[in-house]
Amino acid sequence: MQEQNSDAEEGDRSPLLGEPGAPQCHVQRYSAQKVPFCCSARYNLAVMALFGFFMVYALRVNLSVALVDMINSTSSISENTSAKICPVHNITPAVQHNSTGKKYDFDQDMQGWILxxxxxxxxxxxxxxxxxxxxxxxKLLLGYGIFCTAALTLLTPLAADLGAGYLIAVRVLEGFGEGVTFPAMHAMWSQWAPPLERSRLLSLSYAGAQLGTVVSLPLSGLICYYMDWSYVFYIFGAIGVLWFIMWLFIVSDAPHLHKSISDSEKQYILSTLQNQLSQQKTVPVCAIIKSMPLWAIVVAHFSYNWTFYTLLTLLPTYMKDILRFNAQENGFLSALPYFGCWVCMNITGLLADYMREKRNYSTVVVRKIFNTLGMIGPAVFLVAAGYIGCDYKLAVAFLTLSTTIGGFSVSGYNINHLDIAPSYAGLLLGITNTFATIPGMVGPVIAKRITHENTVEQWQVVFYIAAAINVFGAIFFLIFASGTVQHWAVTQKKEDEE
Incomplete structure (x- = not known):
């Protein structure tokens, strides 16, 4: 029978790569043969989760493209000011845009609040x-979260017609529904993901967010261009409802609840997690609050999301107002960075697990390497994108590289919740994502205030702020992150305490 080292044991493999002082009660040997991934229940879950997070981000970012088409050109000063900075560079004339959708007089500040x-x-x-x-x-928490968001998306055109306040209210409620999705998925993976497969399983499932952005940005642009911006919300809302129905019938909360999982796979998963999960009925709140490894994730998550959400919500506007791409090009070029990130996430997930399982690197070393690359790299290219100004080819290249390299961080801070406390992974992600949501709330508002005249210099300030925050988060994680299960996250046995 093949034996594999547990994730907790990896932290004690060597004095150079490991972390001294890890609780010895976590050391174990897997008792079951590793089950191939093909047609397995755990990879079926990853694929369904991928499509779920595809919908999460498709429903989230479609407004970023649609809003460009919803605004009266006379309500924005961007056309006059940006024309003095960056010239129009389209080689071929744009196809006539026969938009029949309604237009609204939302000024720059209101657009920031809506986004x-x-x-x-x-x-x-x-x-x-x-x-x-x-x-x-x-299962149900994630499913109904996406279903409610999809249903509200179908109501978005009506809300916009009623006024900015109603549109904002619908978007707030959509966020309320989607807020449970990532914590719920982390909680499911705490029951499903063998430690040495965490990077690849979570990268595959969460890469759906990037894929959703890749598809929804250009598709939304095409829908706006050839149909009507309101159909962006009708089409994606209907697809979200369809996904919800499939989710209910295909997945289960845990291996022992799955109806068609093989006995060998169930035994494999349960055996790898047997000493990593806690049976405590109460949440160790004080220990969680005092945990520096958790605060390392909080800071990294907040810092990464500042850059991510700034580009996610404002990249279509930047492409239109500064780089002067027409509506046909905007959606495709805005999606290009997220395609790169999607590819990077899947590759680095496999690489991270390979380094831990085959090359004997400790978990903490792998997390710190990937997180540093995934945060310092984007900062460098974001500064470069601001610095080169109107060179639109380099600007697109640098913005694409910035977001692509950010995919490394998924195998860094994003998975680290499961490393330090598998039993509380959903709660920990809820905590870190609470802090990491703040950039999404204030980032677009601050960026819109800074870029009132839509000049290259103003956008440079936006990029420099995001890059500085990213660097700080990378350094903090590098100093304080951990890769072993924390003592407060497991049930201590009497013999382990003696």
Whole structure:
């Protein structure tokens, strides 16, 4: 029978790569043969989660493109000011845009509030979502979270017609529904993901967010261009409802609840997690609050999201107003960085697990390497993108590289919750994502205030701020992160204490 080292044991493999002082009660040997991934229940879950997070981000970012088409050109001063900075460079004339959608007089500040309003609901359900997922399981919580968001998306055109306040209210409620999704998924992976497969499983499932951005940005642009911006919300909302129905019938909260999982796979998963999960009925709140490894994740998550959300919500505007791409090009070029990130996430997930399983690197070393690359790299290219100004080819290249390299961080801070406290992974993600939602709330508002005249110099300030925050988060994580299960996250046995 093949034996594999547990994730906790990896921290004690060598004095150079490991972390001294890890609780010895975590050391174990896997008793079951590793089960191939093909047609397995755990990889079926990853694929369904991938499509779920595809919908999470498709429903989230479609407004970023649609809003460009919803605004009266006379309500924005961007055309006059940006034309003096960056010339139009289209080689071929644009196809006539026969938009029949309604137009609204939302000024720059109001647009910032509309784009950021989603996160005011999103922040409220992170911690409750993580707590409930740990108690009742993540399947229904995640499923209904996406279903509610999809249903509200179908109402978005009506809300916009009623006024900016109604549109903001609908977006807040959408955020409220989506706020439970990531904590719920983390809670499910705490029951499903063998430690040495965590990077690849979580990277595959969460890469759906990037894939959703890649598809929804250009597709939304095409829908706006050839149909009507309101169909952006009708089409994606309907697809979200369809995904919800499939999710209910295909996945389960845990291996022992799955109806068609093989006995060998069930035994493999349960044996790898047997000494990593806690049976405590109460949450160790004080220990969690005092945990520096958790605060390392909080700071890294906040810092990464400042850059990510700034580009996610404002990149279509930057492409249109500064780089002067027409509506046909905007959606495709805005999606290009996220395609790169999607590819990077999947490759680095495999590489991270390979380094831990085959090359004998400790978990903490792998997390710190990937997180540093995934935060310092984007900062460098973001500064470069601001510095080169109107060179649109280099600007697109640098913005693409910035977001692509950010995919390394998924195998860094993003998975680290499961390394330090598998039993509370959903709750921990709820905590870190609460802090990490703040950039989504204030980032677009601050960026819109800074870029009132839409000049290259003003956008440089936006990029420099994001890069500085990213560097700080990378350094903090490098100093304080851990890769072993924390003592407060497991049930201590009497013999281990003697």
């Amino acid at each position: 950021g309003s989603f996160f005011y609901g999103y922040i409220l359900t992170q911690i409750p979502g993580g707590y409930l997922a740990g108690k009742i399981g993540g």
